[in-house]
Amino acid sequence: MRRIRRTIVSMLIVSLLFLLSACQNRIDPLKEDEEELSGKLRIAIGQPFASGRVHPLDSSVKGPIYDKLKAFENQHPDLEIELIDISFTTGEPSTIPQDPLPDLMEVAPYQIRWVANGNDFEDLDPFVQISRWKDGFAKLVDGTRLNGVAYMLPIKSEPMIMYYDAKVFGELYITAPTEEWTWDDFIMASQQLKAEGYVVNIPDKFDAIEPIIKGLGGTYTSEDGMQFINYLDNDSTIAAFDQYSSDMRLHTSGEANKAGHKALGMGRPSDLYSLLDENTNLRIARMPIFPDGNRHNTALTTGLAIAANSPNKTAAMELLKTLTSEGEEETVRFANFNALAMKNDKFSTKPLAQQDELLTVMKLESEISAPATFQLNPGMINHYGILNERSEEFANLLPTLFQQDSPETALKQLAGMVETLFSTQRGMW
Incomplete structure (x- = not known):
């Protein structure tokens, strides 16, 4: 009888160890790759009145999105982020490098519809699907789709x-x-x-x-x-x-x-x-x-899109994962705050007494908003x-x-x- 009990206990222990091992080895599709990211990641961010300056990610740029980029670069010491300050002043020559396009570009939904050629940007739906967003951020992404396809992930959203x-x-x-x-x-x-x-x-x-x-x-x-x-x-x-x-x-x-x-x-x-x-x-x-x-x-909306011919898509995708890794609610809140602070840095340096209330309402309104029809570019002015x-x-x-x-x-x-x-x-x- 004791031998039978010992056998049963041994089998249970083996089963538990097997299950524990299986859980530890399960692949999380959102988990960052173990391999170190390296090379150069060229990112074009919209700046009012920008001159097309190309420069390293350094202290000369300030704002919530730049803070996120700096943290990402610090996590990957073999990766160099190069910034391109782009301006979309109507009627003036573009400041965006054309051949090739930057690895990541800040764009507005109507640029995806009206300016981009069909093969300019990567289809982000595989990433969206494994992210399994259901609430706020999913609605922001859905509002930017072209013919049902997601080509950009929002980083700014400013509703009325x-x-x-x-x-x-x-x-x-x-x-x-x-x-x-x-x-x-x-x-x-x-x-x-x-x-x-x-x-x-x-x-x-x-x-x-x-x-x-x-x-x-x-x-x-x-x-x-x-x-x-x-x-x-x-x-x-x-x-x-x-x-x-x-x-x-x-x-x-x-x-x-x-x-x-x-x-x-x-x-x-x-x-x-x-x-x-x-x-x-x-x-x-x-x-x-x-x-x-x-x-x-x-809402005045912008997002990051990955160039289809980017030589560093792995790093570009890892950055998008990082920007959306804190959950839907925080990701929407970041898009709202980034829209405010990139236009007026006082929202960062001297927050309003009503700022929490403002961001709460902005989140709710962003979730029901369509992109503003005539916002053809990321310039918010x-x-x-x-x-x-x-x-x-x-x-x-x-x-x-x-x-x-x-x-x-x-x-x-x-x-x-x-x-x-x-x-x-x-x-x-």
């Missing part, structure tokens, strides 16, 4: 947000924004605030009002982002501009730069640093629910991108879009202009 003065709302007994706040609630609050002499700050930039136009039933482009005629100028979009003019221009105090106490507004977060810093009573809220029962938003090619004509059209009963002619002109301009961009790095 809403803000309000909690003190003023309390003094006037106006219900503060909640998760259920609707467009009608926004309009009613705007009327009350205007009657009391406060400013309601609503953007009138063409790119910034895109989510509002979507929420009111319009659209700037086809679902695949490739057509403008019969979308930007269709009856639904014309009606949306009419309603926007009626709702907003009659009930608000207008432009972002109008003097006065701003008690309610919408905007891109990176443009709001001074306003939020000067008034700590301002709180951050999500965009309202529109008449169709949904939230709508657009001038959002009109391709429209700068016809800047004078566009400047004349823009005011008429916000005059009730007059947007139809302007939208038809604009749709034709944009469709013609975008079709000229293929290969124009």
